[in-house]
Amino acid sequence: MVTLAEVAQHAGVSASTVSYVLSGKRSISTTTRQRVEQSIRELGYHPNAGARALASSRSNIIALMIPLRTDMYVPVMMEIAIAVATTARTHGYDVLLLTGEEGPDAVRRVTGSGLADAMILMDVELEDERLPLLRSTDQPSVLIGLPADTTGLTCVDLDWSATGALCVEHLAGIGHRDIAVIGEAPAVYERHTGFAERTLDGLRSRAREAGVRVLHRPCEGGYDAMALTLARIFDERPGTTGFVVQNESAVEPLLALLRQQGRAVPEDVSVVAVCPDQVAVQASVRLTSVAVPAQEMGRHAVEHLVAKLDGRGTDEVVLIAPELTVRASSGPAPAAS
Amino acid sequence: MVTLAEVAQHAGVSASTVSYVLSGKRSISTTTRQRVEQSIRELGYHPNAGARALASSRSNIIALMIPLRTDMYVPVMMEIAIAVATTARTHGYDVLLLTGEEGPDAVRRVTGSGLADAMILMDVELEDERLPLLRSTDQPSVLIGLPADTTGLTCVDLDWSATGALCVEHLAGIGHRDIAVIGEAPAVYERHTGFAERTLDGLRSRAREAGVRVLHRPCEGGYDAMALTLARIFDERPGTTGFVVQNESAVEPLLALLRQQGRAVPEDVSVVAVCPDQVAVQASVRLTSVAVPAQEMGRHAVEHLVAKLDGRGTDEVVLIAPELTVRASSGPAPAAS
DNA sequence: ATAGGTTGTCGAAGCGCTTCGACATCTCTT
DNA sequence: AAGAGATGTCGAAGCGCTTCGACAACCTAT
Structure with a gap:
């Protein structure tokens, strides 16, 4: 396993310099950057996720709670999940899949352990028992679905x-x-x-x-x-x-x-x-x-979450306007006979 | 955020003792254990996932690669995914959701960064391009599906x-x-x-x-x-x-x-x-x-993976025997007319 | 020419945990 | 009664990274 230190040595710079090349949080001269990048490539370096999470208290993981139940239309869930995963990746996040099984405890566990930086909840009930926890933590979250009381929450849903x-x-x-x-x-x-x-x-x-x-x-x-x-x-x-x-x-x-x-x-x-x-x-x-609009909901949810994680973004309720497409199954009512 | 050290102090023991209470890797007297457990509960302590991963080089995460495509029957995928997630939890693992989008790179990334301890791959093609990577790494993996050449691989599938x-x-x-x-x-x-x-x-x-x-x-x-x-x-x-x-x-x-x-x-x-x-x-x-048998496949996959992670378990191909249930859609062929 | 600012780099501390060796107590043997 | 082996606990090192303050080295502008 290649470490930052090895990359630094290979490139003839200090570890912190490599770190700054990676994060871009300080300016680095072009020559140094290129040398470091070259070393990274040659050595096949991948930053260690755990170390990173520990040092930065950021895991770059978004938790997605999907329901266990199968009484709702599964393909929609799946489509949302996939949209969440792919959108998250474009922002540098991975997605942790939580099933409803653990219930509210899952929220506690993930929040407490720093496993994930944020959560997306699906299958929200009007009086969802996870909401109090969500409100009491400062971990950003987005609901896909609308509970009865949305104060202090960010929700995305079809209207x-x-x-x-x-x-x-x-x-x-x-x-x-x-x-x-x-x-x-x-x-x-x-x-x-x-x-x-x-x-x-x-x-x-x-x-x-x-x-x-x-x-x-x-x-x-x-x-x-x-x-x-x-x-x-x-x-x-x-x-x-x-x-x-x-x-x-x-x-x-x-x-x-x-x-x-x-x-x-x-x-x-x-x-x-x-x-x-x-x-x-x-x-x-x-x-x-x-x-x-399953995909749109998933994408929106992630984007709001990322905005929150970046310090932009606010609590708000986003309702997606429905669109009706007329196809072959509807037409004028028959004359009353 | 409560830390191990705080729990230790609260319980009047050393940090390592708390750690051993948590992991059970050394024997601890009943009284000490109870005191520690009490402190853990009182303080609402959750071990930090990143620190744990860093120190133990074990993330307790299983990566699940599901395909992006929608030309296969989605509910089956979903059922497998949920079975994987719930089974993994019973063994203390969480599941990271990877979509096919990244392709083989995802394998490299996850392996290299220590993000996950093991992987489950779905939607396996006969000559899957992820296989060489899988074989060249020592990270345990299980395929749900059967490629053409299974040497050095563990696979679970319906026969x-x-x-x-x-x-x-x-x-x-x-x-x-x-x-x-x-x-x-x-x-x-x-x-x-x-x-x-x-x-x-x-x-x-x-x-x-x-x-x-x-x-x-x-x-x-x-x-x-x-x-x-x-x-x-x-x-x-x-x-x-x-x-x-x-x-x-x-x-x-x-x-x-x-x-x-x-x-x-x-x-x-x-x-x-x-x-x-x-x-x-x-x-x-x-x-x-x-x-x-979607659930069974997901469950099997996780169980084999966990066995491998525990040092038990070997490479093998598990084919689930199919079962045909006669219902109302089949009957004797009509006499040729 | 010099004070004042940039810019690029480094060293060191520390994130919260696991784990190893050491050590102090006990509990058996013989 | 003394050595051997369990048993229970602790201290310290270190996992690989981020980040802060320090500091050269280089620009300006006066």
Whole structure:
């Protein structure tokens, strides 16, 4: 293992000079710099992470807490995680993967041990039990998701409320009066996950304004659950012509069941999905959808965090504006018969 | 930030004693141990990760390299990643998330800097460019996936060749003579990803033995691609009655298209999928499938790695035996008409 | 020509921990 | 009763780096 001292010796300078070449925190003459860089290359030197962390009290690691649960759409999580990792690298940080398993203790452990310089939390609940810890520490953090009380926190999220409103707006705008919302699994609501509830709020308040009716039903993914849910919906509101789906694993079942029941999309019923674009275009009907901007969320989170770590940056809530793309699954409501 | 020295002072012992209490590397009297543990708790002490890494040259971090690509089934990756992270924690390790982006350089960086004690590599290609580096370093590593040459490496993987064989066996056993294989996206084969090619090998050699015909077609996921692929298959082999699908995003499109064409599953055609059980049971037809044991792979990988780090453990290739579960998508081949 | 500023380099201290050898006590043997 | 072996504790060295203050050496500007 090559050390700084060896590089220094090889280049004929002192250790501190090598350190300053590496960090750029003091000016170094061009000739010296080049000599040092040459030595670094020749010896294949890599600074030791532990020593660096100890001396500088900076680990250059960002912790990412992802949930264990699988009741949320996994590809979105993954996409965020990957965006976080790659963005972090461009700023010189590595990413430590923490699962929800440890719960709030993980926050304590990471903060206390200096393992990471900062954290990103996913799957935030409205009253998340990690928040008090976060507020009481001076370690920078960013939430992906919005808790009930955001004072003293930095959050990045899609504007779910606006997302819900946008869906209703679109459907109401093309004449639908009875809208059913296929939501996430019941457990998601029971946990009071922010995004699910906020979407619903947005949906409902816009519906009130637009004078349309909304029926919300949580739904586990899969065909059987969807069949049951759908039956109940048409039972209760036979006039339903618009669907909003916020549950990726319910999308395909819904389309298949509608088809099976002889309800044509978009002639008889319209469907708007809240899902990544990739899902929307790969479905059996190209779906009108509001995109979940997973990459953007991950990137934003890291960039805010890095800003904070650099002493720039402030606590703030960044809501990404939703965008609805009209595709083949929505159209004018059929004339009431 | 509480330090070891402060704990020592608080407990009225020397720093080294506290260290030995923590590590258990020397015997400590019960009374002293308790006093120290008490102090640790009272002060809320957490050992500093950097200092520890520096002094012990052990970071207690395992690096996990996951691919960037999204042409493989993401939930499986995620499941492995989560299994790795949770299993690692039970052994006192944290997980560093590396994306494929950096390529082989990431291996150099992590090895050289002592950031991680060991690595787990996913998405292994037959001639993976990271392998030479891995072989030339003494840092323990485990591959999830099988390269062409495994000498000096430890690998964990599903026995894909046996998986392919098993699928054919099942279909041939219930009378199917013409089998079509819907594979992963073409890019996966072009990259020479081990699992895809091995499955195919297993499929083909067993087919030869069983005297059945196999037609393999790579397929991007989604409806349009699947429609095209399916049309070509029936065009070339109208008598096809058995399908093997190794591409989660083609499963549902396939079922929908078959239904649409009036081919009943399993009466007219049988479908065997290679996918996680969850996908198999959530599909519109409960699928006969060979499970991809994602969790098991992740767990195994970590356990082998930890064994190596503890000085136990050897280089070896662990192939997990595939298991086929018969569900509702496969049945006797229709009598030839 | 000289005070005052830059610029580039160095030495040394110290980050918080692990670990080794030393040593003081005990507890058996014989 | 004395030596041998456990057992429990301590002090000190050192892991590889960052960073601070010091100080030459070189510029200006007067």
